[in-house]
Amino acid sequence: MERRTSQPGGPSSALRTTEGLTLLPGITAATARRLAAVGVRDLEGLLWRLPFRYEDRRRPSSLGAARPGLAACFQARIAAIHPRRSYRGGVHLTEAIVQDDTGSLHAVWFNQPWLSKGLPAGTEVYLYGKVGLYSVRGGLRLQLENPEVEKVADGPDQALLADRIVPVYRREGDLHPRTLRRVFLKILLDPGVEVPEVLPTDVVREEALVARAEAFRNVHFPPAPTEGLPPSPSPQALRRLVFEELLRFQWALALVRRDRELQSGPAISPSHDAGELLRRVLPFRLTGAQRRVLREVFEDLASPRPMYRLLHGDVGSGKTVVAFLAMIFAAHRGLQAAYMAPTEVLARQQYLKLEAMLKGTDLRAAFLTSGVKGKGRRDILAEVAAGRIQLLVGTQSLFQEKVAYRALGLVVIDEQHRFGVLQRAQLVGKGRSPNVLVMTATPIPRSLALTLYGDLDLSVLDEMPPGRSPVVTVIRDEGARRKAEVFLRKEMDAGRQVFVVFPLVEESEVLDLQAATEAFARLSTGAFRGYPSALLHGRMKPEEKETVMAKVRSGEVRLLVATTVVEVGVDLPEASVMVVENSERFGLAQLHQLRGRVGRGGQKGYCVLMASPAASPESIERLRVLERTRDGFEIAEADLRLRGGGDLAGIRQWGGAGFRLADPVRDHDTLIRAREWAVRLSDPGRSWGTGERERYLEWLERSGVSPSGLAQIG
Ligand code: ADP
Ligand code: MG
Numbered sequence: 001m002e003r004r005t006s007q008p009g010g011p012s013s014a015l016r017t018t019e020g021l022t023l024l025p026g027i028t029a030a031t032a033r034r035l036a037a038v039g040v041r042d043l044e045g046l047l048w049r050l051p052f053r054y055e056d057r058r059r060p061s062s063l064g065a066a067r068p069g070l071a072a073c074f075q076a077r078i079a080a081i082h083p084r085r086s087y088r089g090g091v092h093l094t095e096a097i098v099q100d101d102t103g104s105l106h107a108v109w110f111n112q113p114w115l116s117k118g119l120p121a122g123t124e125v126y127l128y129g130k131v132g133l134y135s136v137r138g139g140l141r142l143q144l145e146n147p148e149v150e151k152v153a154d155g156p157d158q159a160l161l162a163d164r165i166v167p168v169y170r171r172e173g174d175l176h177p178r179t180l181r182r183v184f185l186k187i188l189l190d191p192g193v194e195v196p197e198v199l200p201t202d203v204v205r206e207e208a209l210v211a212r213a214e215a216f217r218n219v220h221f222p223p224a225p226t227e228g229l230p231p232s233p234s235p236q237a238l239r240r241l242v243f244e245e246l247l248r249f250q251w252a253l254a255l256v257r258r259d260r261e262l263q264s265g266p267a268i269s270p271s272h273d274a275g276e277l278l279r280r281v282l283p284f285r286l287t288g289a290q291r292r293v294l295r296e297v298f299e300d301l302a303s304p305r306p307m308y309r310l311l312h313g314d315v316g317s318g319k320t321v322v323a324f325l326a327m328i329f330a331a332h333r334g335l336q337a338a339y340m341a342p343t344e345v346l347a348r349q350q351y352l353k354l355e356a357m358l359k360g361t362d363l364r365a366a367f368l369t370s371g372v373k374g375k376g377r378r379d380i381l382a383e384v385a386a387g388r389i390q391l392l393v394g395t396q397s398l399f400q401e402k403v404a405y406r407a408l409g410l411v412v413i414d415e416q417h418r419f420g421v422l423q424r425a426q427l428v429g430k431g432r433s434p435n436v437l438v439m440t441a442t443p444i445p446r447s448l449a450l451t452l453y454g455d456l457d458l459s460v461l462d463e464m465p466p467g468r469s470p471v472v473t474v475i476r477d478e479g480a481r482r483k484a485e486v487f488l489r490k491e492m493d494a495g496r497q498v499f500v501v502f503p504l505v506e507e508s509e510v511l512d513l514q515a516a517t518e519a520f521a522r523l524s525t526g527a528f529r530g531y532p533s534a535l536l537h538g539r540m541k542p543e544e545k546e547t548v549m550a551k552v553r554s555g556e557v558r559l560l561v562a563t564t565v566v567e568v569g570v571d572l573p574e575a576s577v578m579v580v581e582n583s584e585r586f587g588l589a590q591l592h593q594l595r596g597r598v599g600r601g602g603q604k605g606y607c608v609l610m611a612s613p614a615a616s617p618e619s620i621e622r623l624r625v626l627e628r629t630r631d632g633f634e635i636a637e638a639d640l641r642l643r644g645g646g647d648l649a650g651i652r653q654w655g656g657a658g659f660r661l662a663d664p665v666r667d668h669d670t671l672i673r674a675r676e677w678a679v680r681l682s683d684p685g686r687s688w689g690t691g692e693r694e695r696y697l698e699w700l701e702r703s704g705v706s707p708s709g710l711a712q713i714g
Contacts, residue, residue, distance in 0.1 A: 021046070025193060026186030031179055038172040043187075044702040047195070047216050049180060050660055051167030054222060054231040055128055058164060064102030066142050068133040074144075075152065076100045078123045083116045091517055098127065098144075106134070107144040110514045115149070124152040128168075146514045150178065165231045167220050188217045198699035199244070200692045203677060207243060215240040238661060239670070245662040246671050248703050250678035258682075264304040265434065266409060268333045277332055278325050281357045289463035290318055296459050297326050297437065301410070307435035313461030314632050315441045315596025316468060322461070323412045323437060324354055330435075331363050331390035335409025338392040340399070342415040344369050344542040345549050350414070351393040358391070365391035368398060371542040413438045441593050441632075471595045471605035473626050475583075478613055485527040487606075488577060492531050492558045496576040496603060500561045501594060503585045513539055516563040519581070523561060533559035574601050583609035584619035588639040591626055 021032040024043060040046050060075040081096040094109040094116050107127065109115050119125060129147025133140050148168070167184065169177040187193055195213035197204065204211075210218075218237035225231045286294065293311060300307035313319050327337035339354070341347035351367040358365055366380045366389045383389040387406035392398060399411075411434045438456060476484055488498050500523065502516045520535040534548045534557045551557040555574060578598045583591060591609065599605015611620050625638045664671055680686065681696070688696075 024183070024187060025190060026183050031175075031183065034173060034175045034179070038175055042702060043195070044699065046183070046187075048660060049169060050219055051169050053168050055126075055166050055168055056225075056231055057126065057166055058224075060126065062102040063098065063100045063105045066103070066105055066131045066144075068131055068142065071130040072128070074098070074100070074105075074127045074147075076105070076125060076127060078119050078121050078125060079104065080121055081116045081119060083113055091521060098125070105131070105142055105144055107147055107149075108134075109146050109149075110517055119149065119151070126150045126152060165222060165224065184220045188213070188220055196695070198695055199247075200681070200696060201689055203247075203681075207673065207677075209240045209243060210236045212240070212244075241660075242662045242667050243670055243674060245659050246664075246667065246674035247677055248700060249659070249662075250671070250675040251681070251700055253675075254678050254682055260306055260308055263306050265306045266335065266407075267304045268301040268330055268335060268409060268435075270298060270302065270329075271333070274329055274332050277361065278329060281328060281361060282325070283321070283357065284465070286321070287318060287461075287463045287465055289313075289461045290322055293322050293459045293461055294325060296457075297322065298329070300457075301326065301330065301435055307410075307437065308456050309437050309459055310456040311437060311439045311459045311461065313439075313441060314464070314630075315593050316464060316600060317441075317461040318465045319414075319439045319441075319461060320350060320353065323414075323439060324357055326437060327354075327391055327410055327412060328357070328361075328363065330410040333409075335407050336384070336387065336390050336392070336405050337410040337412070338394070338398050338405070338408060339412045340414065341393070341395060344371060344395055345545050346414065347393055347395050348546060348549070354391060354393055363391060364389045365393060368392055368394040368403070369542065370395070370397045408434045410435045410437070412436075415440060415442075441596065442589060467602050468599065469604055470630055471578075471599050471607050473595060473607045473609065475609045475611055475620060475623050475627065477611050477615075481610070484579070484608055484610075488559075488579070489528065489531070491576050491606075492528075495555075495574075497552070497555070497557070497574045498559050498577045498579065499575045499598065500559070500579045500581065502561070502563050502581050503583070513537055513563065516561060520561045523559065528559050531558045532556055533561065535561045535563075537563040574603075575599075575605075576601075576603050577606045577608065579608045579610060581610050582612045582615075583623060584611050584615040588622065588625055588635050589632070591623075592630075592632060592635045595626070 021027050021035055021040070021042060022029055024046075027035070035041075035046065040049065055073045057073055057075075061070070061072040063074055063076055066072075066074075076098040077100065079097045079099045081094065083092065083094045085092060092111050092113045094112060096107045096109075096116075096119070098105055098107055107129075127144060127147040127149050129144045132143050132145045134143040134145075167181060169180040171177055188195070195216060197212050199209070199212075203209070209215075215237040219233040219241060222231045222233045297307070297309065297311075300309055311319055311322065323339065327339060330337045339347075339350060341350055347369055348367065351365065354365050364383075366383070368377070368380055372380065372394075380389065381403060384392060385404045385406060392403075397403075413436065492498055500519075502519060516535065516537055520533070524531075524533040532551075534551060536545060536548050540548075548557070548560075552560055560575075575598045578595055580586065580591060580594060586594070591607075595605070595607035598607065607626075609623055609626065611623065622638075625635060629635060662670070
């Protein structure tokens with residue numbers, strides 16, 4: 001693509017989305033490096049680093065106004081601060097007293113030992129957090145728990161931090177949220193800088209979209225809200241960005257569809273000895289549904305048109321063995337096969353299963369994630385390149401990094417919702433046309449399946465393996481906690497495992513981690529004292545997670561407390577009970593997936609949905625759907641019907657297709673319109689304005705839609 005020169009008048013006043021980061025105002029070489037380290041290479045990538053909340057710092061609350069439950073921003077001075085180890089062990093605490101003219105407050109942070117050094121007494125800070133009531137010897141006191149904290153800086157930074165509505169960005173790598181704030185202030189609020197339009201004029205006009213620059217400005221720096229309301233971007237700004245995301249998505253779908261029509265790959269036809277081998281490695285009798293799906297898969301493999309198949313089946317329906325048989329078959333016929341799991345823990349678990357199946361064959365498998373380093377890694381890469389390792393199990397890094405396959409013939413992607421169509425398009429862009437089998441347990445309303453997975457053929461595993469009785473689901477409130485605990489102890493005494501899950505409650509990972517850490521400490525020293533227990537959370541290093549999981553697998557750990565849904569896929573054969581705390585915060589579909597994790601070892605499974613005291617009657621009514629039915633499609637439809645706008649957990653879950661703002665359920669109409677546009681824009685007969693087509697394609701390419709595919713459209 002030709003490179004346009006900067007426009008006359010105001011040198012480089014109009015930025016292009018491909019502009020190198022260092023050419024942007026306010027970005028130093030060091031900042032550019034930090035951005036690159038978290039995957040931001042250009043303006044396009046940068047703009048989509050959206051804030052996850054806003055703080056109204058025009059009028060920070062005074063400490064004297066602190067009341068339990070109040071979440072607010074305070075400006076105060078650190079009067080005293082000191083680190084200490086909690087008596088519970090394992091948890092590091094930093095305690096501080098903060099003061100302003102109106103009063104003082106305790107603040108406490110968990111597991112951030114560096115804080116006390118960076119914030120010596122006398123430091124002026126902004127604190128954002130929730131005021132809690134904390135019991136200490138001699139009574140109750142008000143306390144800020146794990147507040148986010150930021151120094152009130154001197155000098156030019158001050159303007160970014162005070163006296164305005166500030167966007168709050170996630171901390172990533174070495175990139176401080178404040179750095180992003182400064183950068184965006186320069187790029188979006190500096191009149192000398194222009195964020196150009198990427199969509200063709202007729203799209204903008206017919207969809208009545210606000211200008212791109214305006215949309216991003218509004219989302220990063222929302223205007224002052226009406227008195228009493230929290231700051232938020234305008235619906236028009238959000239709609240514009242949602243439309244962009246969905247258009248890109250539909251374009252990618254169209255691409256993948258077109259690509260597969262044009263591609264051909266190796267046909268892997270069945271043979272007698274392959275059949276023998278598969279029968280030999282099979283650990284059990286397949287269910288009827290598994291046999292049917294396997295036939296569909298083998299038909300795809302036998303055709304020169306690459307397979308693009310979505311395998312849908314509830315948790316526990318036995319997708320894994322179908323995938324493994326297909327992989328072993330491909331490997332036996334001289335091709336390589338890769339299995340991609342959404343997390344390290346899951347990858348490891350699946351790898352062990354595959355290894356077990358391969359005993360007694362001459363096929364070799366390896367485990368590869370970003371955690372496998374050094375000589376071990378080099379050896380694996382060499383063997384894969386030479387074709388001596390035929391089967392690989394790992395995470396996304398199987399494809400992102402420089403893994404050269406000798407003859408990759410089959411890719412299995414586990415848990416679709418973490419691997420969107422954009423990545424699928426990228427895979428296609430690798431130019432090889434491997435067969436792709438995508439597996440998901442996420443229940444999808446049928447109406448949505450088409451719009452979301454329009455590029456894939458569908459297989460459904462609608463039959464459970466024998467010996468699994470349905471999980472008994474009950475809803476309980478605080479009043480029933482004691483009884484539930486007695487039940488859990490009884491299960492553990494009988495040698496079974498118990499799994500307690502905490503949802504993402506707050507927007508902040510730190511707060512979540514705190515909640516889980518506290519809960520873990522409470523449970524392991526309280527109701528379940530003496531039972532071997534462990535905590536698993538998203539911030540642990542892969543090795544740490546693996547250590548925990550190994551203990552769970554060996555049965556050494558009876559009680560596993562896990563945060564969020566990071567590890568939903570974890571297989572715990574001996575787990576008989578799953579307790580979900582604050583369950584009303586989960587989407588139904590997600591809860592349905594979670595409960596499928598228990599009762600796999602032949603014993604009866606129970607799912608206890610704990611409703612928090614704050615749960616509304618409607619949200620509890622919604623949970624009852626899970627007591628009534630086990631049909632994933634029905635549950636998904638109910639989710640769709642019943643979900644209110646405020647159900648963030650549900651929105652995020654659906655958004656898991658890789659969207660930052662769009663929610664295919666909420667934005668279904670926009671999704672349909674985006675699909676119409678994707679078709680119109682890929683019409684070779686369409687007429688474009690000057691430079692429009694190049695700009696549009698360049699934008700798509702920058703957004704990760706494969707360049708090889710782009711060349712084939714239009
Ligand atoms: P999922 O669909 O959730 O990935 P898995 O493939 O992990 O389900 O299977 C769930 C459990 O059922 C595993 O322990 C697996 O070994 C077992 N399983 C799968 N298929 C069968 C079968 N046909 N007969 C008996 N057990 C099976
Ligand atoms: Mg699975």
